[in-house]
Amino acid sequence: MHDLLDNGARIPAAEAAPLSHAPDEEVSHLSDTADAEGPVRRFIVNGRFLATEPVGVHRVATEMVRHAHRLIASDPALARRIALELWIPFDAQDRANALGVPYRVVGPLKGNAWEQLTLPLRAGRATVVSLCNVGPVLRRNAVTMLHDVQVLLSPESYSANFRRWYRLQQPMAGDRHRRILTVSEFSRDQIVEANVAPADKITVIHNGCDHVLSDSADDAVLKRLFLEQGGYTLALSSLQAHKNIVVLLRAFARPELKDRTLVLFGSASRDRFVAAGYHVPSNVRFAGRVSDGELRALYENAAMFAFPSTTEGFGLPPLEAMRLGTPAIVAPCGALPEACGDGALYVAHDDPSAWAKAIASVYQGPQHRSDLSARALNRAKRLTWDRAARNLINTLLSL
Template sequence: MPPDVIVNGKFLRAPMTGVHRVAYEICNALADLEAAQAPQLRGRRFEVWHSRDGGDAARSLSLATRQIGPFDSIPWEQLTLPARQGRPVLLSLCNVGPMLAGNAVTMIHDAQVMLSPRSYTFAFRAWYRVVQTVLGRRNRALLTVSDFSRGQLARAGLAPLERIHTVHNGVDHVLRVAADPAAVTRLALAGESYVLALATTQEHKNIAVLLRAFARPELAGVKLVLFGSATREAFVAEGHAVPPGVVFAGRVSDGELRALMEGACALAFPSTTEGFGLPPLEAMLLGTPAVCAPCGALPEVCGAAALYADPHDDAAWAGVLAGLAADGDRRAALGAAGRDRAGQFTWRRAALRLLEVLDGLEPGRSEGS
């Protein structure tokens, strides 16, 4: 029996990113709803279709999967999927989808390619702009991850506001992974006062303001730990001065990241624009305060449970972070508020919201049909 909704499984062939995590988690939340025979499914069957090179990762999904060919990568997504689709709705969750498919819904997470073009290569920008423009015109609906992104995508002309629907991310995946202290031990951080942040040179992630803040005397006794692929040399090559108290953790496992978050006095997230912002919410759910720039979707997502600092003011960042590092009571209070706020964002809720959108596209569908 063919599925009612085909999920574009191209994400299964690539290393895990924040966008890919959303696809994994929504698929598994839908599988949980299927197992519980949730009435909100209204009889829908979901199946993830993937190419040959996504077969290994497909085994990590609880949702039904199917390998189809021919081709891999972009040709598979743009040619094989629409050619084999048939009548089911095609759901793409990672910013792009087949341009030839009309009976389709695509999740476009943000408008960063348009808002911060210097964060991306010319080829990447050109491809996304072409594909997303076509999808906005041909798809039955677009999804995005925040009301902020919904407004940005509408203003960019991808689709009218009424055809763009917000499905907030979940964050409860961090509770399913046991903390692994390996990175804390390797970096000699046990008992140290440190702030955690992303290691990325993308312009809109704005790590430069943290580098300047940690060169200031207020943070002399606090380390800045950067996790991710960017190295000290990469920041220097971009013209940034890297203070001596900055530690590069490199790529870490989910368990290592949980341990780093739980040991930090704060997670710093100074992005000048953000479609959602998973890391601060992950830290908040683990009881670690988040300090963010008041930009993009960050105030919408983190609310009053996070602290905020001007994205261009290194003195403001130094003051807020130094104050948190020195005040355990305030960290505890913010940690409790953060847990409450982040606990509202679950993958089950995201999957149920997705089903609501699909119901709106098929108003005549009856329960169990």
């Protein structure tokens, strides 16, 4: 299933091919005619994310690593130019096995100590690449992806310790590391405005969303939740303030939607919403944590996906739904207009009445839903992980 690499072993690597692109998407950051001669450039990917409970930024890292490895392994010319090695702490092996790319277990320590001490001390002259908001802050030969500065834009969404750590380490990374990556023009502007890093040090690499096609739909989840095809609106279950789920709870308490069902998937349960002081209407169902196959089934069979977030560094969930042809209604906030483009319907984040009307219009207008579905799919098809991985490789080679 995997190769356990010895010290100094090299993972094969590959050269970026020309990319077709829509006018509103990023282009490759390196010319196809770049010099292919010279020594192999070693880059070590920080695999600590594989030792923790998966969240959205881990999806990005997973797909970036998987697709970059495939590109490199399939192109001998690129393999002569770049080696991209995945290093992990000992407690990350289960998820590393599932990732399906070669990796190396490097000790000692684990957790934050591994990331800040073991990884930079063992990396030698190689460049350390971190894709999940945190990198070894004292190391200069590093590239780190900062997905957003939400800890500054929505501090109430995070614990005090989390806020303190991010407010310390993000500016250090922005100052010391060779390159900062981010996932949208919006995030780049916010990083600059927060004085975390200057604009000319930041490269934007848009996420892909085609990973949602990798798993077969597990329709058993529909029976478990007593759902019918096209009979519900799907949304994320989160108590983070900026996810703004309260506007959906209020919308589904209104007369327009009293006979419609809202399904929330994720870790936040009904009891947790109630304990936090929210009124949860009886037409709201909680799916809990779901597998990728169950999530695909929920996306595909929903009448629409609702995402009223007040700020996002990118916004993967609506694009996952859109890639499966499900209409998305989102708030015009953060990077959502940049990511979703003309493929989504936009409703003000603070207007439950407008959300209720927009959602009801999709239920009541089959042609309206069909048009939204076509727009959604057309937009989402442009955002692929292959493209993101090519731009990652090109950025590293351009250092």
